[in-house]
Amino acid sequence: MILSSMLVLFGLGLVSALVLAVASRLLFVKEDPRIAQVEGALPGANCGGCGYPGCAGAAAAVVSGQADAGVCVVGGMETAQKVAAIMGLSVVEREPQLAVPDCTGGPRAEEAFSYEGVDDCRAAAMLYGGSKRCPEGCLGLGSCVKVCPFDAIHMGPDNLPHVNPAECRACGKCVAVCPRGVISVLGLTTRLLHLNQTNDCLPPCRQKCPGQINIPRYVEQVRQGDYEGAVATIRERNPLLLVCGRVCPRPCETVCRRGNVDEPVGINMLKRFVADHEMHSGTRFPVPVAKDTGRKVAVIGGGPAGLSCAFFLRRLGHSPTILEAMPELGGQLRYGIPEYRLPKAVLDWEIQGILDMGVEARTGVRFGKDFSIDSLKTEGFEAFFLGIGAWEHSTMRVDNEDAPGVMGGTEFLTTHALGRTPEVGKRVVVVGGGNTAMDAARTCIRLGAEVTLVYRRSRKEMPANAEEVDAAEEEGVKYLFLAAPTRVVLDGNGRAKGLEWQRMELGEPDASGRRRPVPVPGSETVIEADFIVAAIGQKPDISCxxxxxxxxxxxxxxxKTIVANPDTLQTAVESVFTGGDVFTGPDLVITAVGAGRKAARSIHYLLTEGRIPVSEKTQREMIPWTLFKEVPGVEVKARARMPHLCEGDERTCTFSEVEGAIPEQDALKEAARCLQCGLLCYNRDIDANPEVPLDQVH
Known part of the structure; x- marks a missing residue:
């Protein structure tokens, strides 16, 4: 019995051996020798930061084509080159990247409730979205810290993640684990291409800025004395710091939460401060530029939109060429804004910085006459940006307005900027209530004339910057409100000698929200004038x-504006984009700057990926729930004041710049007034509410 059992077992073993032998022959898979070679080239850290199970998994992924030669986040370029040599590939150096947290909440973000036993951000997010009242901010439980294989993240005393740039390998594990999207892995290109998203940390000032500048960051950099860092932060969104520091009407400040306590933070005066600091430092701060792509883009129009578009295209590695009809670059910055507000030497310094990056410029060439889209295509240009501005003035629609002695506001300022100032005489009437009207009036004051500004609504409805209205009055401009022109009065030679106007009354609000002016019958009056400037609006000249x-x-x-997709600025012609006043109509400089960057972003994606991504979370309007008016726990602190460089006759008899930059000590104090707001949170002054215990101040 025992012998037979042993024979059976022996037989079964023999059969199994034979089966295994045959199977090994049939199922044998020869391992690609390159896997071992690639694994040998990897550093053997087995950290998993590459997303594969150790170096062996990463090597297999490279050989199978699932990962590229730069898969290893530890080895860097040297390792990538070794792997590429094994695989017969070439390596293109990737931009340095870094994990960047985007949240300023921490203890300042109020708790809606508290969890017991939950210590993971993902678990907390699954429970009613997390305990924080802010729906987008960091939950503070440190899941990103736990998954980082390089010990590059730690939770700081502010209960927010902080990244050590020296240790971060941009593996993206922290990004993958964060349920709020607070952390992103960013390089230069990603930062330049990013458009505001509703789940970003966007205080009201950032939401309102047409250029999408990270205002709290650069204000904090000023507070810390890091002026070069502040300039770099602004330049990620706006290449015209010196210009905007002088002429921007500061829409960001209109929604500054500080304004609900005392006065808004002097955001723009801080921009002016750091911009002037660089200009007077004797050197230009470095501007990082991506590697050349070899792609040529034509930027038609050298105003703020075109300059911005060219600047960002160059930073993204492309080769832009600006084509400008006027003798010099700058557009309305040069030919529409007088010297006393924006000195030409300042503008020249800023534009030269853009050209020095490798931007080519051709001036004195007119689109539609000297070149066309087709002729540019034959030169190798692959994409085109139309930023031709709004140079044609609107008419008053009254009799005799084409007579000698009458000139449009834009035409007058341009003629003056070109050094061909017309004879204005002793009495000038300026019609209009916008910034162009103010510039024309203040220019005529400096030319020695008595100036009366005629506006059909009241002072309250004037669209010009309030500071400009006040400054014009200080310099001697007289205002005639609720007055609308009806006829230009001529002398015996057919030249203007006066303006007939009619008294108006304000009726119901119109589409702009301002009360509509209604004529008062029989109230016509004539005001004498040697020269009349009609500054009542501008529109693009699209005859080109x-x-x-x-x-x-x-x-x-x-x-007469060009139609384009508002998210991409792409026109009906796939390769043609637009922006600035030719798209929006007359608007702010910073709006044109923002459009230039948005167009550059779209052109970059079209040239490199063939499609232009637009997220559903792109911020287009103000986020209502961030616009609260009650800001408790903040002390009243005086706002800095811009100094005047000249007064009295020196101010009105020359075109010297009127306003200067605030001194450094004032800049530091002003930066300290910033509440460093997030979506909901902001800094509170503990001393402002001494009855509130420290552990209850968020």
């Missing part, structure tokens, strides 16, 4: 779009 009478493939509006 119609070459030799051909139909224009671009769609335009009744306001």
């Amino acid at each position: 779009l119609y070459e030799d009478g051909k139909a224009c493939p671009l769609e335009t509006t009744k306001w």
